[in-house]
Amino acid sequence: MVVPTLALFVTTAVTVGMRPAAAAALGVVLLVAAVIAVLWSGEAGAHNRVDHTALGVLAMACTLGAVGAGVQAARSHALAAHPLVSLVGTRTGVEGVVTGFDRPVRSGGVMVPFRVEATGSGESVRAAELDVVVLAREGWRGLPPGTRVRASVAVLEPLSSGDPPGLRALTPPRLTGEPGPAGRGPAAVRERLRGVSERALKGEAVGLLPSFVLGDEGGVSTETRDEFRASGLAHLAAVSGANTTYVVGAVLLAAAAMGAGRRGRIIAAGAALAGFVAVVGPEPAVLRAAGTGAIGLAALSSHRTGRPLAALAGVVLMVVMVDPVTATGAGFILSVTATAALVLAARPVAVRLRRPWIPATVADVVAVCVVAHLATLPVLVASGLETGPWALPANVAVAPAVPLVTVLGTAAAALGPVWEGGAVVLAAACAPALWWLETVAHIAAGLPGSPDPTPR
Structure with a gap:
């Protein structure tokens, strides 16, 4: 379990911020390596001096690494296609749900985990999910997870390559849905x-x-x-x-x-x-x-x-x-x-x-x-x-x-x-x-x- 998990984790960490094509290519290489390890173990036979267990672990590690690279390639492609990415530096409307409790920042505001479900306003609304962080002040503090809101925001540059853009709230949230028991209870x-x-x-x-x-x-x-x-x-x-x-x-x-x-x-x-x-x-x-x-x-x-x-x-x-x-x-x-x-x-x-x-x-x-x-x-x-x-x-x-x-x-x-x-x-x-x-x-x-x- 440990070696394949490490392989998956390392591959995932390496492909963060990588272009989708490059991540997919790495996944293909790892998948080919896994196939080679399986074939080598099968052709060596039971009596040859080949560590079949090691080859099996290697094949599993390469397979999980390929899965991790593929997941990252798909995520990078989805992130690049999200409407918010093309709106960095501008203002827009968002609608979505609060996904966690707010945390204070030095400026006196709060950071609110938020899942954007729709971007834009009026006829230009585009539905697409993305987990982001909203920097906010008035009205956002104390919102329970599960609260559905709509607000006007400024789209900020991502902190690093591969991260989603951040949002700065320009208006207090307008509640469009109440949280469920999982949010109200805590x-x-x-x-x-x-x-x-x-x-x-x-x-x-x-x-x-x-x-x-x-x-x-x-x-x-x-x-x-x-x-x-x-x-x-x-x-x-x-x-x-x-x-x-x-x-x-x-x-x-x-x-x-x-x-x-x-x-x-x-x-x-x-x-x-x-x-x-x-x-x-x-x-x-x-x-x-x-x-x-x-x-x-x-x-x-x-x-x-x-x-x-x-x-x-x-x-x-x-x-x-x-x-x-x-x-x-x-x-x-x-x-x-x-x-x-x-x-x-x-x-x-x-x-x-x-x-x-x-x-x-x-x-x-x-x-x-x-x-x-x-x-x-x-x-x-x-x-x-x-x-x-x-x-x-x-x-x-x-x-x-x-x-x-x-x-x-x-x-x-x-x-x-x-x-x-x-x-x-x-x-x-x-x-x-x-x-x-x-x-x-x-x-x-x-x-x-x-x-x-x-x-x-």
């Missing part, structure tokens, strides 16, 4: 958790709790976001595989303490995973986090690396096939890299760290932080995401606080809609951990060598 949970945080917490902690639990950064000040970025702790504000690992791990421990058997613990973990997705919202990032987090948890609780690694390869395979753009993005690569590091190295490192004066729990926490940080550091550097020399010590320092905030905060988010008083108690219990997270970020961002927290 939106209500977010709104209630904001209210719970305001009742239970003070200062920056009010915005930090929804940010760490749900990825809702709207209540976090620009200065605090800059400090978390400069200290290497910005990843805590994004829903990642670590969130699901902590939540599901807490449920497994609780089920074991109650005497549940193996089947009962698995059922409880599955229910917790489904509940986490329902509370946070079934966005692509959340679903990816659920998959990678579950695999990471399986790796930490298992003495075998083969099955979790194969499962991780399967997740990567599906994401690359379904959504090549997301699969080659920094966020997904960071999640996969960290999970692979946990699968391969977290347990051996933890075993080596254990000493009579170092408890097993402490060794496990330090091993997870060190392995994940060292594995993702090259990705952070290659993607241009700044991380200073104090990122590793900062992540180790906050490691005990992160699971507490994640588990109690997620429980508060789930409890808020049905019992606000209980949710307030759980949120208030997060106050010391949130204070520690904010303090570590502030200190690390101010140490010598840390990147400038204020982007130029």
Whole structure:
């Protein structure tokens, strides 16, 4: 599973932004290579000194690489033919659906994931789907996923070759359709958790709790976001595989303490995973986090690396096939890299760290932080995401606080809609951990060598 998946991923990454004809030609070459490997294995016979297994893996890798190149060729062709591409630098009308929750930007506006379904106005309307990001201000904040809108926009240049153009909203959105339950439910949970945080917490902690639990950064000040970025702790504000690992791990421990058997613990973990997705919202990032987090948890609780690694390869395979753009993005690569590091190295490192004066729990926490940080550091550097020399010590320092905030905060988010008083108690219990997270970020961002927290 691993080698063919790597071949598919590398081919997809290489063909991003490539002309459709060139990507298709690469796919043909890889397909021919796969056929040659199959024929060679078949003609060699069973008694010849030929590694038939290696040839089979090579054939599968080339075949998947050819599929990846073909998918990218088709995507590039569809993108080049989309009406928005020819309208870069102009104004137009768009109609479509919000596909995710908004995120704040330094300018004071928000970024809204949006699927364009029709472009133009009046008789010039052309129907064609394209996933883009809308930079907006008035009226766009807080729109639940699934909301259908129409607006006037300016079409912006793509950030890089192979990316769709961006949009800047010129008018507030005109609602043309209400979101479904999958959008209204998580939106209500977010709104209630904001209210719970305001009742239970003070200062920056009010915005930090929804940010760490749900990825809702709207209540976090620009200065605090800059400090978390400069200290290497910005990843805590994004829903990642670590969130699901902590939540599901807490449920497994609780089920074991109650005497549940193996089947009962698995059922409880599955229910917790489904509940986490329902509370946070079934966005692509959340679903990816659920998959990678579950695999990471399986790796930490298992003495075998083969099955979790194969499962991780399967997740990567599906994401690359379904959504090549997301699969080659920094966020997904960071999640996969960290999970692979946990699968391969977290347990051996933890075993080596254990000493009579170092408890097993402490060794496990330090091993997870060190392995994940060292594995993702090259990705952070290659993607241009700044991380200073104090990122590793900062992540180790906050490691005990992160699971507490994640588990109690997620429980508060789930409890808020049905019992606000209980949710307030759980949120208030997060106050010391949130204070520690904010303090570590502030200190690390101010140490010598840390990147400038204020982007130029």
